[in-house]
Amino acid sequence: MNLYEALGLDKEATSEQIKEAYKRAAQSAHPDKEGGDTEKFQLIATAYKILSNEDKKKQYDETGDINNNVDNKQGVQTQMMNKEF
Secondary structure: HHHHHHHOHHHHHHHHHHHHHHHHHHHHOOOOOOOHHHHHHHHHHHHHHOOOOOOHHHHHHOOOOOOOOOHHHHHOOOHHOOOOO
């Protein structure tokens, strides 16, 4: 799963579409809600953190790599990208 898929978007998504998709996805996956999923929520947060920043988004689009864009203290691992939710 790539960051766009985590938010239910394609690569051509606008910044407004990214913001709206993040809000919807974060609400449904929030760990405090019934049926929430901590790992999915972290992936969604990471996707938004990268895709909402033009420089980070450009780097991700060019490399497909989140490791250069994300602080690993956040607990997000590259393996999460391969997980199906």
